[in-house]
Amino acid sequence: MSTADADAAFASYPPHYTRQPRAETWRAQRARWAAHVARCVVDARESEDVPVVAARPSPAIDVATDDVFVNEAIDRALPLAARVEIVDELVARGDARWTPGTPRTRALVYDRASRARAVDALGAFVARYDLRGRVYTTREIASELGLDETRAREVASAFADAGACVAFGDDGVKFA
Structure with a gap:
């Protein structure tokens, strides 16, 4: 079935x-x-x-x-x-x-797959433009990935959990 x-x-x-x-x-x-x-x-x-x-x-x-x-x-x-x-x-x-x-x-x-795709897309964005050490707002992340800000916050949080950035509250991140 x-x-x-x-x-x-x-x-x-x-x-x-x-x-x-x-x-x-x-x-x-x-x-x-x-x-x-x-x-x-x-x-x-x-x-x-x-x-x-x-x-x-x-x-x-x-x-x-x-x-x-x-x-x-x-x-x-x-x-x-x-x-x-x-x-x-x-x-x-x-x-x-x-x-x-x-x-x-x-x-x-x-679904978890869309979350993983968004995290992968953020990683590719950081690598493509060599953004290590740069600070981005969740609004900028949302705009780049085509997400709403709530979803961008979640993706940034998942990225931070993976050690790929440091989160600054709900407003932004500094890429590692």
Whole structure:
């Protein structure tokens, strides 16, 4: 069975839209939902023919209204509280970030591959222009890589974690 078939089977099974009462069962269900949501977002990005090198941020998820949590064919929708817990799971795994100013109502969901491509693109940019020792703002990084500033901050943070730069708060980096 392909991943798409497995996702379709998962989304078509009515009990998956009810938060399971046992902690262990809910933990497994929440992880499965998180994987399903992440795959749906990645599939949506791939179908929009987003350039690979641009590593644009994935679509935002509106927890209250996004149809990834709904299957109208079987008249089922996941309760709002369960949706929040699922996005919390994505955030904990590093696959999403709650959107600032929208307390747990909207999140950016992205796949690890796009994050890695963005870090690689930043590394190539630094090497191409020999930017070692130079200071750049996240706005400049965003402009160079075709990202929004939130995503550029995350890429800069990942670059800093790899020891390739030193971060100055959320505003900039000095390339090592």
